[in-house]
Amino acid sequence: MNDMTPTREQRTAALEGMGCKRKRVEDIRFTQGKGSYVDDLKLPGMLHGDFVRSPHAHARVKSINSEAALKVPGVLAVLAAETLKTVNLAWMPTLAGDVQMVLADGKVLFQNQEVAFVVATDRYAADDGVAKVVVEYEPLPVIIDPFKAMDKDAPVLREDLVGKTSGAHGPRKHHNHIFEWTVGDKDLTDAAFRKADVTIKEMISYHRVHPSPLETCQCVCSFDKIKGELTIWGTFQAPHVIRTVVSLIAKLPEQKIHVISPDIGGGFGNKVGAYPGYICAAVASIVTGKPVKWVEDRIENLTATSFARDYHMTTEIAATGEGRVTGLRVHVLADHGAFDACADPSKWPAGFFNIVTGSYDFPTAHLAVDGIYSNKAPGGVAYRCSFRVTEAAYCIERAMDILAQKLKMDPAELRLKNFVKPEQFPYHSALGWEYDSGNYHTAMRKMMETVKYAELRKEQADKRAAFKRGETREIMGIGVSFFTEIVGAGPSKNCDILGIAMFDSCEIRMHPTGAGITRVGSKSQGQGHETTWAQIIATEIGIPADNIMVEEGNTDTAPYGLGTYGSRSTPVAGAAIAMAARKIKAKAQMIAAYKLEVHEDDLEWDIDGFRVKGLPEKTISMKDICWAAYNSVPPGMEPGLEAVSYYDPPNMTYPFGAYICVMDIDVDTGVYKVRRFYALDDCGTRINPMIIEGQVHGGLTEAFAIAMGQEIRYDEGGNVVTGSFMDFFMPTAVETPHWETDFTVTPSPHHPIGAKGVGESPNVGGVPAFSNAVNDAFSFLGSTHIQMPHDYWRNWKAAKALGAVA
Numbered sequence: 001m002n003d004m005t006p007t008r009e010q011r012t013a014a015l016e017g018m019g020c021k022r023k024r025v026e027d028i029r030f031t032q033g034k035g036s037y038v039d040d041l042k043l044p045g046m047l048h049g050d051f052v053r054s055p056h057a058h059a060r061v062k063s064i065n066s067e068a069a070l071k072v073p074g075v076l077a078v079l080a081a082e083t084l085k086t087v088n089l090a091w092m093p094t095l096a097g098d099v100q101m102v103l104a105d106g107k108v109l110f111q112n113q114e115v116a117f118v119v120a121t122d123r124y125a126a127d128d129g130v131a132k133v134v135v136e137y138e139p140l141p142v143i144i145d146p147f148k149a150m151d152k153d154a155p156v157l158r159e160d161l162v163g164k165t166s167g168a169h170g171p172r173k174h175h176n177h178i179f180e181w182t183v184g185d186k187d188l189t190d191a192a193f194r195k196a197d198v199t200i201k202e203m204i205s206y207h208r209v210h211p212s213p214l215e216t217c218q219c220v221c222s223f224d225k226i227k228g229e230l231t232i233w234g235t236f237q238a239p240h241v242i243r244t245v246v247s248l249i250a251k252l253p254e255q256k257i258h259v260i261s262p263d264i265g266g267g268f269g270n271k272v273g274a275y276p277g278y279i280c281a282a283v284a285s286i287v288t289g290k291p292v293k294w295v296e297d298r299i300e301n302l303t304a305t306s307f308a309r310d311y312h313m314t315t316e317i318a319a320t321g322e323g324r325v326t327g328l329r330v331h332v333l334a335d336h337g338a339f340d341a342c343a344d345p346s347k348w349p350a351g352f353f354n355i356v357t358g359s360y361d362f363p364t365a366h367l368a369v370d371g372i373y374s375n376k377a378p379g380g381v382a383y384r385c386s387f388r389v390t391e392a393a394y395c396i397e398r399a400m401d402i403l404a405q406k407l408k409m410d411p412a413e414l415r416l417k418n419f420v421k422p423e424q425f426p427y428h429s430a431l432g433w434e435y436d437s438g439n440y441h442t443a444m445r446k447m448m449e450t451v452k453y454a455e456l457r458k459e460q461a462d463k464r465a466a467f468k469r470g471e472t473r474e475i476m477g478i479g480v481s482f483f484t485e486i487v488g489a490g491p492s493k494n495c496d497i498l499g500i501a502m503f504d505s506c507e508i509r510m511h512p513t514g515a516g517i518t519r520v521g522s523k524s525q526g527q528g529h530e531t532t533w534a535q536i537i538a539t540e541i542g543i544p545a546d547n548i549m550v551e552e553g554n555t556d557t558a559p560y561g562l563g564t565y566g567s568r569s570t571p572v573a574g575a576a577i578a579m580a581a582r583k584i585k586a587k588a589q590m591i592a593a594y595k596l597e598v599h600e601d602d603l604e605w606d607i608d609g610f611r612v613k614g615l616p617e618k619t620i621s622m623k624d625i626c627w628a629a630y631n632s633v634p635p636g637m638e639p640g641l642e643a644v645s646y647y648d649p650p651n652m653t654y655p656f657g658a659y660i661c662v663m664d665i666d667v668d669t670g671v672y673k674v675r676r677f678y679a680l681d682d683c684g685t686r687i688n689p690m691i692i693e694g695q696v697h698g699g700l701t702e703a704f705a706i707a708m709g710q711e712i713r714y715d716e717g718g719n720v721v722t723g724s725f726m727d728f729f730m731p732t733a734v735e736t737p738h739w740e741t742d743f744t745v746t747p748s749p750h751h752p753i754g755a756k757g758v759g760e761s762p763n764v765g766g767v768p769a770f771s772n773a774v775n776d777a778f779s780f781l782g783s784t785h786i787q788m789p790h791d792y793w794r795n796w797k798a799a800k801a802l803g804a805v806a
């Protein structure tokens with residue numbers, strides 16, 4: 001070896017593979033304003049569509065008159081339900097097995113529901129046309145409070161379902177009932193409660209919020225009448241699923257539909273489902289023969305295309321006097337709005353809410369979820385969480401704090417006492433999941449030591465004494481949260497969407513010069529897939545990440561994949577990438593053996609190529625193997641170096657984390673200050689620590705927003721009163737607290753590279769940490785549970801109700 005020969009460390013570093021803080025390659029274009037988003041697309045002759053929307057939450061549509069609108073210069077067409085009926089598209093199926101109106105058919109069921117679609121030569125003309133469409137409504141009684149939806153005299157919302165005693169998920173108990181879903185052992189759980197020394201019961205609400213990505217939902221549809229082909233560019237988190245859904249509902253052959261997701265400015269679950277805008281733009285393009293663009297504005301996004309949460313969770317825990325949990329009983333009232341359009345895997349009407357036993361070893365549990373209709377927007381999307389997991393984590397983490405309060409135990413100690421122990425993994429939960437790996441005690445203790453937990457509790461006790469003496473008007477809260485996520489939907493035995501198993505896919509093509517392209521079935525909305533997918537390949541096959549181009553989002557070129565949401569990309573697509581890379585490596589080994597004139601078994605892998613066992617100077621690099629693949633492969637072998645992998649994971653992955661929030665609240669104003677927020681995440685093998693940190697920062701910021709103010713709120717008449725960023729809390733850098741991040745590494749035993757997802761975790765674990773901090777502060781004044789969101793005004797109201805403010 002001469003001085004110029006790179007060391008093993010230098011060869012490893014040159015790859016920028018897994019574990020490297022590789023800079024995000026996509027940021028080169030994003031930071032220069034060179035991203036290519038749907039709204040950047042301008043096609044010759046392109047038309048623009050805009051919706052007439054309902055001002056009422058519930059009303060009969062008596063008539064729609066478009067005469068005046070059609071006279072507006074530039075307006076070419078006005079679509080209404082009657083028009084869509086001619087092509088059988090007035091209603092569309094939802095992912096949850098329900099149907100949804102594309103345009104109001106006889107009545108409207110939520111404020112801002114789509115009533116008519118105006119198509120014009122430009123967006124302004126379309127808007128002017130919208131203003132001229134005359135709709136006659138007859139208002140009907142409204143249901144906003146989910147607890148009133150199943151009252152005897154509650155108005156019938158879904159007239160299309162009258163007389164239907166069962167739906168996609170079994171029997172319906174009432175005309176506004178959608179499904180009841182139960183899991184667990186009721187008798188055993190009831191018995192645990194009868195025997196318990198201590199029980200708690202609380203109705204814990206997780207209010208309605210919205211993912212509100214900066215880029216709203218949008219599309220451009222272009223129908224080529226000659227070829228009979230439809231091309232759709234759209235903000236789709238799951239482009240292949242959109243292609244299949246369009247094929248099924250529009251009865252177009254799937255090969256004649258091209259779906260392209262260009263750069264996406266955030267999704268957070270909002271861009272998974274199919275919305276009326278997509279259907280109307282496609283129909284308008286078919287009718288006019290021109291490309292049609294539809295771009296939602298902010299108010300439309302917040303009020304019409306999906307929502308998240310709206311879960312009302314009556315939660316009971318049974319425990320021994322020493323604080324050992326013995327049973328969990330949860331009933332959820334799930335408000336789905338006007339149509340059940342939840343984006344869950346088909347068999348799971350309440351998503352993976354049965355992860356509600358959390359990180360604790362409950363011997364028995366029982367869960368019942370009732371889904372109901374109300375006069376609110378449909379959706380129920382997984383807002384930066386795996387299907388309903390954030391609701392479950394919030395439910396159990398609040399309940400554990402409430403139990404600690406009743407037992408007069410420290411909440412961290414109660415958690416440590418009840419954690420699933422390392423030797424119990426793989427752990428079978430009482431509600432049916434098999435947790436792959438975890439080391440909860442280590443994570444919790446690391447968190448407690450880092451933040452000096454005991455000292456914080458001492459400081460809190462001193463502050464409480466000072467408050468009692470009248471020396472301060474501030475109360476201090478310490479919010480502990482320990483969460484277990486379930487991500488990576490999913491194994492085909494558990495998960496499908498419309499019958500399609502939730503696998504994911506990767507294709508790798510290596511070129512002769514040692515560069516390559518990989519196409520993946522996932523679709524980044526900002527998570528940095530172009531950076532990290534190349535890192536997996538770099539480590540697996542020893543080609544520098546910079547030499548691998550990553551492409552996603554084009555259904556004509558990428559292999560079929562189920563898309564990106566619920567942190568499934570790393571657990572599923574990431575595994576497909578590793579498996580495809582291993583196929584490349586296996587072929588490369590045969591070529592290497594031929595070139596080095598040895599048997600394959602005499603070769604061993606060495607960072608970026610193969611070497612002959614026992615003869616370290618006899619090597620061939622992967623770069624040279626790529627060249628050889630195109631000119632000197634072993635006799636009988638096909639030339640080229642490509643591989644495809646479709647990966648059906650054997651199980652989900654179960655990342656976890658220990659979070660703590662320290663907060664002071666001024667009782668006279670309700671103003672809070674987040675003094676400290678520490679987040680320890682364990683997502684197994686870490687591909688890119690810098691990207692993970694960015695994911696955690698983003699998710700914590702959303703968690704902060706949700707817990708401390710973000711809310712989609714309706715008044716009694718069904719008007720959305722938080723329909724813009726003036727009212728819907730969207731934190732900026734000014735309000736956002738400082739985040740301290742940390743980690744432990746417990747690899748997934750079944751994932752090819754041991755990685756678990758991470759993108760969702762901070763939203764899931766962050767919300768209970770904030771809410772527990774507020775509740776911990778107020779517990780000192782005698783409260784048990786205060787519902788989110790905890791904005792200044794509500795904090796002040798709580799202080800007043802508890803007698804702390806005159």
Ligand code: CDP
Nearest residue numbers: 527532567568569570685687688757758759
């Ligand atoms: O599905 P989604 O991309 O939203 O979530 P994810 O699988 O949690 O990945 C988010 C980002 O974090 C991706 O760029 C991953 O490659 C990266 N990541 C990582 O570097 N290491 C992990 N163990 C998990 C995710």
